[in-house]
Amino acid sequence: MRGLEQIPWIYDAMCAISEATGLARWRGWLARGARGLTLDLGCGTGRNLPLFPAEARVVGIDLPADSLRRARKREPRARLVRASAEALPFRDGTFDTVVGGLVLCSVVRPDVAIGEVHRVLRDDGELRLLEHVRSVTRWKARLQDLLQPAWTAISGGCHPNRDTEAAVLRRGFAIVERRARNDMRRMALRKE
Numbered sequence: 001m002r003g004l005e006q007i008p009w010i011y012d013a014m015c016a017i018s019e020a021t022g023l024a025r026w027r028g029w030l031a032r033g034a035r036g037l038t039l040d041l042g043c044g045t046g047r048n049l050p051l052f053p054a055e056a057r058v059v060g061i062d063l064p065a066d067s068l069r070r071a072r073k074r075e076p077r078a079r080l081v082r083a084s085a086e087a088l089p090f091r092d093g094t095f096d097t098v099v100g101g102l103v104l105c106s107v108v109r110p111d112v113a114i115g116e117v118h119r120v121l122r123d124d125g126e127l128r129l130l131e132h133v134r135s136v137t138r139w140k141a142r143l144q145d146l147l148q149p150a151w152t153a154i155s156g157g158c159h160p161n162r163d164t165e166a167a168v169l170r171r172g173f174a175i176v177e178r179r180a181r182n183d184m185r186r187m188a189l190r191k192e
Contacts, residue, residue, distance in 0.1 A: 036096030042103030046071025085113035114171040
C-alpha cells in the first residue's frame with residue numbers, strides 16, 4: 001500500500017494546511033537561498049519549484065512518477081529526474097546548492113542519502129534543509145517513538161522521531177545558519 005505521502009493530491013492538501021499555518025515562510029527561505037545549479041532533493045509534487053530564484057537552474061529528483069508529473073505542471077522549466085536520494089545519478093561536485101524540504105525523514109537510509117548529497121555538492125556549495133526532527137522534549141520524543149511505526153506505515157515512510165540534524169552533522173556538514181521552532185528545523189550547512 002502506498003502511503004499518504006505518495007498520493008499527490010493528499011500530500012498537496014496536507015502541505016497546504018501546514019503552509020497556511022507558517023510553513024510557507026520557511027519553504028520560501030529554503031528556496032530563496034539557492035544559487036547556481038541547484039538540486040531539489042525529493043522534490044515531490046514540486047511545491048518548492050516555483051519559489052526558486054530565476055537565476056537558479058533547478059534539477060528536481062524523486063521516485064514516484066505521478067508526483068513528478070504534478071511537479072512538471074508547477075514548474076515546466078525545471079529538469080526532473082526519477083531517482084533515489086540514496087543513489088544520485090550525478091557526478092561528484094555537480095551542484096552549487098542542494099535543497100531538501102521535508103525529505104530526509106522519509107528516505108530509507110538517511111545516512112546514505114546525506115553521503116550522496118555530500119558527494120554531489122561542490123566543496124564551496126551549500127546544503128539547505130527544512131526538516132522536522134526528534135523532539136528535545138523527553139515526553140514528546142517518547143511519544144514520537146511510540147507513534148513512529150504506525151505513522152511510518154500510514155505516511156509511506158516518514159519517521160517523525162529521526163534526529164536528522166545530528167545525522168547531517170555526522171556526515172561532514174557544519175551549520176552556518178539554523179532556526180528552530182518546536183520540532184521543525186531550517187538549516188543552511190557547508191561541507192567541513
